[in-house]
Amino acid sequence: MKIHQLILKELKLRKLGASLSILTIVIALTSIIAALHAMRQFDIETQTQLGALTQQTDARVKKMNDQIRKTMKGLGFNVHIYPSQQDLSEVYANGYASNTMPYNYVERLAESPIVTINHLLPQLSRRTLWKEQNREIMLIGVDGQVPISHRDPKKPIMSPVKPGQAVIGSELATQLNLKKGQTITLNDYPYTVSKVHPQRGNIDDITVWVPLADVQAMLNLPDQINSILALGCNCASVDRLGEIRAELSKVIPNTKIIEVESKALARAEARNKVKADSQLAKKQLLETRDAARQSRENFLTLLSPLILLASLIGLFTLSLFNVRERKSEIGTLLSMGVHSSKLFALFLGRACIIGIAGSLITAILIACLSYPLSQYWLYLLIAPALTLTASWLPTLTALSQDPVTILKQD
The missing domain is CATH 1.20.1050 (Glutathione S-transferase Yfyf (Class Pi); Chain A, domain 2)
Structure with a gap:
């Protein structure tokens, strides 16, 4: 077997x-x-x-990022760039910088690979006499926001002021009885009022916005600006302003950069804590x-x-x-x-x-x-x-x- x-x-x-x-x-x-x-x-x-x-965590952070983004857009620009020799106490007291810098500073930023700011808005502002009305106003020259070349175009925070048009603050419009569509003359320049801003409770209420080239011509400051406004990044950083300054100083070294305190910053800090x-x-x-x-x-x-x-x-x-x-x-x-x-x-x-x-x-x-x-x-x-x-x-x-x-x- x-x-x-x-x-x-x-x-x-x-x-x-x-x-x-x-x-x-x-x-x-x-x-x-x-x-x-x-x-x-x-x-x-x-x-x-x-x-x-x-x-x-990702869901909470995403929600907070959306809130921060909306808040920052609602409050406007929170990063202000001024010439390096500018005394900031003068800016705080008068609402504008007396020193100027070349317009090509904003062009340098737009063509650089920066990531810490968005929505570049160059402007030239002064307290000046509106001689036709015999009163002092804040005059701001702006065009459109300058897009950053390496990014997708973003919806602007502030609409550009078109040639021949002017935007008037609410208090000024009320006192001078100005309406949308009305024709005005500002220091020999004719404009059509394209918009009257609602009351904001600050200096904007007595401000007139016109094209940047017109203000440069009125003040005899060709190709000059006195500030660049921007929207700071929604980045999770302990020293957000330090990072913005470090990046921008490589592109435009002769400047001073400040960040305006806002609810958005508080939310950003809360996001970082989360x-x-x-x-x-x-x-x-x-x-x-x-x-x-x-x-x-x-x-x-x-x-x-x-x-x-x-x-x-x-x-x-x-x-x-x-x-x-x-x-x-x-x-x-x-x-x-x-x-x-x-x-x-x-x-x-x-x-x-x-x-x-x-x-x-x-x-x-x-x-x-x-x-x-x-x-x-x-x-x-x-x-x-x-x-x-x-x-x-x-x-x-x-x-x-x-x-x-x-x-x-x-």
């Missing part, structure tokens, strides 16, 4: 011992794989929590999860060898009982001239089949539990190795005895 036939008959005859061995393997492998799967799920849960925290709080929350989450994972990993590192050792002892004991039960058979077969290598192959073949059966049952079980089999198939190879290791010594001990001695003892 061939070896495989003997093995099958042996398994059929001693079902209880084989079943107990298979059960030992299934319990050991399932316990280890379940612990490993729990560790993987813990890591996935950690990443999920981090992802959810990131999404929440990001900082989010980073701290992520750090705390990772520290907590890492500590818990380390504890689980230490437990698994201790548990796995204990499970393998217990299963090895159990398989060794079952194999030892099986060999002892068959001592008389072994002695008889050896005395009849059956070579010990054939009997050795019989017992180890039985152990190998038990190991394979245990692996297959474990594979079916973890598939039913919806565990990813592809991640754990290497652990299934442990079973045949365990059964062969557990069966090798009892089998070798039994086959090494003299058959006559075995039969006498029996």
Whole structure:
């Protein structure tokens, strides 16, 4: 009879011992794989929590960015650029700079790769006498906003004043009874009132806006401006103004740059705090999860060898009982001239089949539990190795005895 036939008959005859061995393997492998799967799920849960925290932060920051953007556009320009020799106290007192700088400064900015400001608006402003009305006004010369060449065109904050047109502040329009569409003369220049600004509660209410070239001609300051207004970046920086100054000073070094305090800046600072709080929350989450994972990993590192050792002892004991039960058979077969290598192959073949059966049952079980089999198939190879290791010594001990001695003892 061939070896495989003997093995099958042996398994059929001693079902209880084989079943107990298979059960030992299934319990050991399932316990280890379940612990490993729990560790993987813990890591996935950690990443999920981090992802959810990131999404929440991104959503809050996006909402705050939109609010900041709307607020900054609503409040107008918040970065003012003046000539380097300008005394800022004079600007604060009079509302304009008495010193000027070349118009090409704004052209340099527009053609440079700057990223910290948008919406460049050059202007030339002075308190001057409107001689036809015999009263002092704030006169501001502006054109359109100068687009930054390397960016997509942006919707302007302030509409340009077209040639031959003038925009009037609300208080001035009320006092002089000026209406939209009315024709006026300002220091010998004829204009049509294109717009009357609503009341703003500041110097804008007594301001007249006309084309920049006209004011340069009135003041005899060709190609000169006294300020450039811009919208500062919506950047998450602790020193936002410092970054703006550092970037712009490389392009137009002979200037002074200030940032006007606004609600938008407060919201930008709040946005920065949200990001900082989010980073701290992520750090705390990772520290907590890492500590818990380390504890689980230490437990698994201790548990796995204990499970393998217990299963090895159990398989060794079952194999030892099986060999002892068959001592008389072994002695008889050896005395009849059956070579010990054939009997050795019989017992180890039985152990190998038990190991394979245990692996297959474990594979079916973890598939039913919806565990990813592809991640754990290497652990299934442990079973045949365990059964062969557990069966090798009892089998070798039994086959090494003299058959006559075995039969006498029996």
